[in-house]
Amino acid sequence: MIPLLICSVLMLAVIGERLYFYHLTMAQPLKETKEPELIVANLRKGLPVLHTIISIAPMLGLLGTIGGLIKSFRLIGAAKQLASPAEMGVGIGEALITTAGGLIIAVVATIFYNFLTARLESYVAEYNLSLKEVAVGEAP
Secondary structure, three states: OHHHHHHHHHHHHHHHHHHHHHHHHOOOOHHHOOOHHHHHHHHHOOHHHHHHHHHHHHHHHHHHHHHHHHHHHHHHHHOOOOOOHHHHHHHHHHHHHHHHHHHHHHHHHHHHHHHHHHHHHHHHHHHHHHHHHHHHHHOO
16 A cells, blocks of 8 residues: 555645646747747656556556455465454455555546646647748748
8 A cells, every 4th residue: 555655645746736837837828938849848747657657556556456365365274264254354455445546546647647638738739820820821
């Protein structure tokens, strides 16, 4: 659960920072800036982190699942008599919680990754359209 906690804190930090940065940066049209390439590069920062979290959170959840099931099976193997359902439930509960945690983190990260990527693409498309309009207006 510790790696999932780290992923969730990192995800929330990146999402919060990116939303704030996008809000500040996209208030001004890209065509009015001096260095549009630099601004777009700065807008892309943090997106690879979200993409990585999307990829690894479910896998970390599955690792937790495996750990929980191993605990349950060790309990069965070590018992000279039938293990109690309550003792078995601890390992199975751990397995289910880590799986759910990994999936929840990945779903939230995917939603915000797609939102931020769409906002960025829209911002750049608006800039490209404004460049085409200027080029068409200058043509003889």
